[in-house]
Amino acid sequence: MTPTTVIRPLDVEDLETIVGIEQQAHAYPWKKSIHLSCIEQGYPSLVLEQDRAITAYVVFNYLYDECHLMNITTKPSLQGRGYASQLIQTLYQHSALAGMSSVLLEVRESNHPALSFYAKEGFEKIGHRPDYYPKGLDREGAVVMRRSLSDFLLS
Numbered sequence: 001m002t003p004t005t006v007i008r009p010l011d012v013e014d015l016e017t018i019v020g021i022e023q024q025a026h027a028y029p030w031k032k033s034i035h036l037s038c039i040e041q042g043y044p045s046l047v048l049e050q051d052r053a054i055t056a057y058v059v060f061n062y063l064y065d066e067c068h069l070m071n072i073t074t075k076p077s078l079q080g081r082g083y084a085s086q087l088i089q090t091l092y093q094h095s096a097l098a099g100m101s102s103v104l105l106e107v108r109e110s111n112h113p114a115l116s117f118y119a120k121e122g123f124e125k126i127g128h129r130p131d132y133y134p135k136g137l138d139r140e141g142a143v144v145m146r147r148s149l150s151d152f153l154l155s
């Protein structure tokens, strides 16, 4: 049978599953309390389900006319199959409908897979924040990236 892909809002009932994926996928995972806080604040975050199992999620929020993308993650065993691409396309559509004109994010400067992913998605580097993230006993910088939604805006 053809697998069914569904993209839907992230719900509080997804919390344990996404925290599990978060811990597998990130060297510096978000704590459960951060994910819970994003849900409680009503962020319009999304999950991608493949045959009813969560494969990827994206946490984001709207501020003025900017969508701030805070976390996009695909389950490690299912990376490289286009799930994050599908999810971010839906984020663009929802953001444009909500009146956003661009998507902004920060990413660790050592996170080469994510940097490649965002570059392929049309994000451009617009800044650098030194020592933005903790890294062991040290710190590391963030690359600030932006993608215009002009190609998604309604006429």
Ligand SMILES: CC(C)(COP(=O)(O)OP(=O)(O)OC[C@H]1O[C@@H](n2cnc3c(N)ncnc32)[C@H](O)[C@@H]1OP(=O)(O)O)[C@@H](O)C(=O)NCCC(=O)NCCS
Residues within 6 Å of the ligand: 025, 026, 056, 070, 071, 072, 073, 074, 075, 078, 079, 080, 081, 082, 083, 084, 085, 086, 107, 111, 112, 113, 114, 116, 117, 118, 120
């Ligand atoms: C970044 C991430 C979300 C990409 O998810 P994914 O579902 O594997 O991505 P896709 O399969 O949709 O990849 C789309 C494109 O991104 C790029 N890309 C994705 N993973 C890559 C990797 N490991 N190395 C280089 N490029 C990569 C490629 O250009 C790819 O296109 P291609 O398949 O035609 O080559 C995933 O690697 C991940 O969850 N990483 C850990 C969490 C993280 O660091 N998130 C970002 C910061 S919050």
